[in-house]
Amino acid sequence: MAKQQKQVTGTEHLTISREEILNRLQDRALVIVNVTPKESFVEGHIPGSINLPVADIESKARQLISNPSQEIAVYCAGPT
Amino acid sequence: MLKKLGYTNVRHYGGGMADWVASGGPVERSNPPAETSQARSSVRRNVPRRLSWLEILANWPLERLIGFWIGMILVFGLIYWITGISMGWGLQTGNVAVKPDLNGLETAIYFSFVTALSIGYGDVIPLGALRILAVTEGIAGLLIFGCVISKLVSRRQEELTEEIHRTTFEDRLDRVRTNLHLVFLDLGSVQQLQAEQGTLTGQVLRRLESTVRVFRGELQTIHDLLYRPNVDPDEEALESLLANLVICLQSLVELNGSRPTGSGQSASLDASLRSISRLAQEICGECVPRVYAPSLKESMDQIQELARRIA
Numbered sequence: 001m002a003k004q005q006k007q008v009t010g011t012e013h014l015t016i017s018r019e020e021i022l023n024r025l026q027d028r029a030l031v032i033v034n035v036t037p038k039e040s041f042v043e044g045h046i047p048g049s050i051n052l053p054v055a056d057i058e059s060k061a062r063q064l065i066s067n068p069s070q071e072i073a074v075y076c077a078g079p080t
Numbered sequence: 081m082l083k084k085l086g087y088t089n090v091r092h093y094g095g096g097m098a099d100w101v102a103s104g105g106p107v108e109r110s111n112p113p114a115e116t117s118q119a120r121s122s123v124r125r126n127v128p129r130r131l132s133w134l135e136i137l138a139n140w141p142l143e144r145l146i147g148f149w150i151g152m153i154l155v156f157g158l159i160y161w162i163t164g165i166s167m168g169w170g171l172q173t174g175n176v177a178v179k180p181d182l183n184g185l186e187t188a189i190y191f192s193f194v195t196a197l198s199i200g201y202g203d204v205i206p207l208g209a210l211r212i213l214a215v216t217e218g219i220a221g222l223l224i225f226g227c228v229i230s231k232l233v234s235r236r237q238e239e240l241t242e243e244i245h246r247t248t249f250e251d252r253l254d255r256v257r258t259n260l261h262l263v264f265l266d267l268g269s270v271q272q273l274q275a276e277q278g279t280l281t282g283q284v285l286r287r288l289e290s291t292v293r294v295f296r297g298e299l300q301t302i303h304d305l306l307y308r309p310n311v312d313p314d315e316e317a318l319e320s321l322l323a324n325l326v327i328c329l330q331s332l333v334e335l336n337g338s339r340p341t342g343s344g345q346s347a348s349l350d351a352s353l354r355s356i357s358r359l360a361q362e363i364c365g366e367c368v369p370r371v372y373a374p375s376l377k378e379s380m381d382q383i384q385e386l387a388r389r390i391a
Contacts, residue, residue: 016091018103025106036097046100047108059367061087063307068086075093075100 016073021046031065033074040077049075134223142231149224153196156217157189160210164188173204196221252301253317259298260324266291267331271338280339285346288335292352295328296359303359306368306380315373322379329360329386336390353390360387 024030025048032049034041041051052064054076065072093100101107137145164170165180171191178184191204195214198221206214270288274280280288302321336353364384365377372380 014091016093018093018095018099018105021093021100022105034097040097042109044097044101044107044109046097047106049108060369062362063369065087069088072087072090073093074090076096078096078098079094 021073030071030073033065033072035074035076046075134227137224138227138230140227142228142235145224145228145231149196149221149228152217152220152224153192154189156196156213157185157192159213160191160206161185161188163210169207170210171204172207178204192217197225198222250317253305253321256298256301257321257324259294260321260328263291263295263298264324264328264331267328267335271331271335274335274338285349289346289349289352292332292349292356295332296352296356299325299356299359303363306363306370315376318372319376319379322376322383325360326379326382326386329383329390332356333386333389357387357390360384360390363387 021030021032025046032046034045034049034051035054035057036045036051037053037055038051041053045051050064052060095103137148140148160171161178161180161184164178164184169177171178171184171188173187178187187204191206191214193199194201194204195217198218200218266287270284270291273284277284302325305318332353360383362384363380365372365380367384368380
C-alpha cells in the first residue's frame with residue numbers, strides 16, 4: 001500500500017526479554033505493540049501496550065508510530 | 081510477525097501474552113486505544129489518567145450536575161431529620177430541638193439548603209456530630225455549585241469556539257479549492273508553452289516550480305484534513321476538493337511525462353514532485369482512517385494511482 005519501503009536492515013529478528021519489558025513498562029522510549037486482534041487485546045494486554053492487529057499493520061502502523069527508528073517491542077498471543 | 085514497513089528498531093517478545101501471564105506480569109484490560117487514529121505522536125495513550133472525583137463531576141452534563149446537587153441537599157436534609165428522630169438530638173432552632181415531624185423535616189431541608197449554599201443564617205443550628213456533617217455538606221455544596229457555574233460559563237464559550245472553528249475551516253477549504261483551480265490553470269498554460277517551444281525555458285521552468293510548490297502545500301492540507309480525526313468535513317465539499325485534486329494530478333502526470341529530459345532539470349522541482357507523490361500515495365479509500373462514501377473512496381484511489389505514476 002502507501003508505504004515508503006525502506007531498506008530492511010536485518011534487525012527485525014532481534015528479540016526482547018520478558019524482564020526488559022517488565023523493567024521498562026514506564027519507559028516512553030519503548031513502544032510495546034500488541035498484534036493480536038482487538039477482541040483479545042481488550043481481554044488483556046501488557047500495560048501500556050498499543051493494539052495493532054496484524055491485519056492492520058500495513059494500513060495503520062504509520063499513524064500510530066510515526067517515527068521509523070522508534071524502539072518497538074512486538075508480541076502476540078502465545079509463544080511463536 | 082512482519083515489521084518490514086521501514087521500522088528499524090523492532091524487537092520481538094517471543095513468549096507473547098501466554099508467557100507474560102504465566103510469569104505473573106501485570107495485565108491490563110481496556111478498550112484498545114489504537115482504534116482512533118489520533119495517536120500520531122503520542123503512542124502509549126492508554127496509561128489511564130486517574131481522574132479525581134471532582135473532575136469526574138465537572139465532566140457531567142449540566143442537568144445531571146444540578147440534579148445531583150439538589151439530590152445531595154435533600155439527602156442531607158433527610159439525614160439531619162432522621163438523626164433527630166433516632167438519636168433525640170439533632171438540629172435546634174433557638175433553644176428548641178427540631179421535632180421529628182413534617183414540620184421538622186421542612187426545617188431540616190431548609191437548614192440543608194442554607195448550609196449547602198453557605199448562607200448560614202444561624203437560625204437553625206446543628207448539634208454534636210451533625211456539625212461535622214454540616215461542614216462536609218457545606219464544602220461539597222460549594223464545590224458542586226462551582227462546577228455548575230463553570231459549566232454555565234464555558235457552555236457559551238464552547239459554542240463560540242466551535243463556531244469560529246467551523247468558519248475558519250470552511251474558509252480554508254474554500255481557499256484550497258481556489259488554489260487548486262489556479263494550479264490546474266497554471267499547469268495547463270505551462271503545458272501549452274512547452275508544446276509551443278518544445279522545451280522548458282528558464283522562465284517557464286520557474287513558473288512550473290512555483291506552481292508545483294503551491295500544489296504541494298495544498299495537497300498537504302488535504303492530506304492533513306483526511307488524516308485528522310476530529311474534524312468532519314462535509315462530503316460534498318470534500319468531493320469537489322478531491323475532484324480538483326484529481327484533475328491537477330492528471331495534468332501534472334501528463335506534464336511530467338512529456339517533460340523533455342536533459343533540458344529543464346531542476347532539483348527543487350524534483351523534490352516537490354517526490355513529496356507530492358509521497359503525500360498523494362497516502363490518500364486512498366482504505367488507508368485513510370475514516371470511512372467515506374464509495375464515490376469519495378474512488379477518487380482517493382484514483383489519486384493514489386496517479387501519484388504512483390509521478391513517482
